[in-house]
Amino acid sequence: MKAFLTMMIGLMLVVLTGCNALETAGKERNGVTTIKIANYFSETHPQNIALREKFKPMVEEQTDGKYVVEIYPGNELGDEDSFTSGVRIGSIQMAITGMGLQTANPKIGAVEWPYLFDDYEQANRILNGEVGDEIGEAFRELGAEPLAWTANGFRSVSANREIASMEDFKGFRLRMTNIPIFINTGKALGANVQPLALSEVFTAIEQGVIDGQENPITTLKESGLYEVQSHVTETKHMFSPNVYLMNKEFFDGLDDETREIILAAAKESANYEWELLQESESETKQFLEEHGIKFTVPDEKFMNELRDSMEPVYEDLYKKYDWAEEFINKIHEQK
Template sequence: MASLLVGCSQNSNSSESVATSGESGELKLKVAHYYAETHPQHIALVEKFEKTVEEKTNGAIDVEIYPSSQLGDEEQYTNGVRNGTIEMSVSGMGMQNAEPKIGAMELPFIFEDFDHAKAAFEGDVGTFLGDAFSQFGVETLAVTANGFRVISSNREVSSMDDLKGLRLRLPNMDTYLKFGDAMKVSIQPMGLSEVFTALEQKVIDGQENPYATLKESGFYEVQSHVLESNHMFSPNVYLINQKFIDSLPEDQQTIIRDAAKEAAAYEWDLLTQSVDETKQFLADHGIEIVVPSDSFKAEMVEAVKPIHDNVINNTDWGKEYFELVEKYK
């Protein structure tokens, strides 16, 4: 995928008000995310969301996109959207520790492929997720694809025995930690910005993320193998501060919501189309990709069943959620 040269302001000051205006009177809409500028998430925001909103509002809304955690890590900028100092973000499921329904999106081995995930998130599963986020003062404009997660490492992993004790970086979130326990790895929680150095210095043996993140964050430079486990599908959401969007004229609200859906659809296409290209890139750079055997995959799936059972049996929404996921297979 060709790199995109992007001109966007990087020096806006945060404001305690819900909306900020520039010198010419246009409304500032800051969008924060943690992806590199070459990642499909950023490209879709620039080519579709920013362009569409600015054109259709005749410049009344000035979209400023801040990639690569320029406005803080995911927790910081998501909290900024909640309190109104940042208008919008591309966020993952980090708020699952406050709302377990959000974490259910990333339960291991529940989505079969991209088509299954896309249909679910464009349907009732997406509505379920939006409702879960709404209690935090934000509106979910659209769901985008982060992708199916794989495990990169500094040695070959081709069995459950190889996973045992592997010093694996995982996000410090309940769903991930339970997955790590099920795989019997040595869980190493840390922020994404710390991972490259930890891999380079061999503080950890590996990490898990979708292929695009493995490439765009440069992790392939300090890893030798990838286990194509596809153990979780990770969605992202376009979150916007509810007071901010409610304060806009109705026509501008519609423009923003429609532009978000357009950008999200484009991002799904870019991300899914990039997988094979990214795998070839990694192979060309010396990464050995290991596809798990049927028996190894079956062992991993069996190991996470208690996680699923816990959600189904110990929440008042788990059974309904699994039925919604099943509906879109």
């Protein structure tokens, strides 16, 4: 009986420890609270440079060391789905994510629908206005507090051959993110869409499983994909934003002064990232050209055909979501 009771008490302690693990994550220890930040970018990407040079020192210095920021780049805390879930449940305090939570609320993904923004200034201004505020409420409903918008960039197609017309997409095996709007956009281009995680793309290209992929050119460089590709077509078919997300319960539990410090640091860091990304694009393009990548800029006819090919995508979205047309019109009105 004594052995049985000892075993039961041990099991209860394990269960309680597991249940409390998330509750204690990020809480004060010896007067210091750790803020873990997860993302999928390389250490040299503008996202992580901005975190290291702006967010981390601002938070740590202005809180007199009461808060320590730990940055985990390159999927060190799991892939995007994992660390986004971690933020929602509180096992990770903060993350830089894409719009993956659109699987829980489709409106979150509407800001990266095809050919929605024309340039960085426009995207920055609109995301940091009424449109971004509306998406922010969707994040909060999912347990995540949006602190600031950042830029991943305009997406282009990299390939193992030149793509200079809509005809060139026929039979082209194009990797897309495994999210419906991405898959439908690729299909609208006329490509044979192959959904894959980014971590699988290099090998898939190298082994000839796919012919190419689409991402901002900074990602092409930072992930080393230029080593197994020969061409980039600057389709700029989507603008991909990122967002600083913090566990809402953790954020709400901060005192007013710390909350303001966190928000100010996030804004400063995000603004710096927008600048770094844009400044680095010309250098990135030069780097890729020096490593054998040939760039194709669509002429007016090709670009118009690219844009027109997305009309069925929008028609389906407007039928599927009763809020969609009004929301997209709101963005167009602010251009």
